[in-house]
Amino acid sequence: MDKIKKQFLDIFDLSPEIVLDLPLIMLVGQQKLYIENHKGIKNFDNDKIKISINKGYLIFSGKELVVEEIREDCLFISGNIVMIQYEKRGGAV
Template structure:
């Protein structure tokens, strides 16, 4: 219940004060350059990495990136730059991951 209330307050503040949603609500910011690079901010850690798949933990789910020839070019606590041929990017909500 408290988690829902906090989320509602953050969403209300974001809308009323015109603040960036990715900052206020810890949403991921995803920047792609064609199908060759993807830069993700506000992730909570790497769950899985291989040459053809990466799973990142988010506050309310996971981000699944599929492709081929993946190489992590930069990795920081909340930022990552992935290079390779990106085929798909999928947001998986908590209840779809079996965690909620």
């Protein structure tokens, strides 16, 4: 994060995920997942969900994964979540 953005965040007491368009991920145990600042679902099946974010993808693996709710700014996933992975656009991890 560059110095100007850092000062802006500090002066106005803003969250970095809002200003920098970063995803906010909250995991409750292994069963519930909440994601803010997503760009949509790229792929979905029962054991893997690939979510588009600003500069890449978040991949959630598990069993019996279900998209409980999807909104423009956030989405909720439930199931047995066993792995979270980040992938840059272009395929590099």
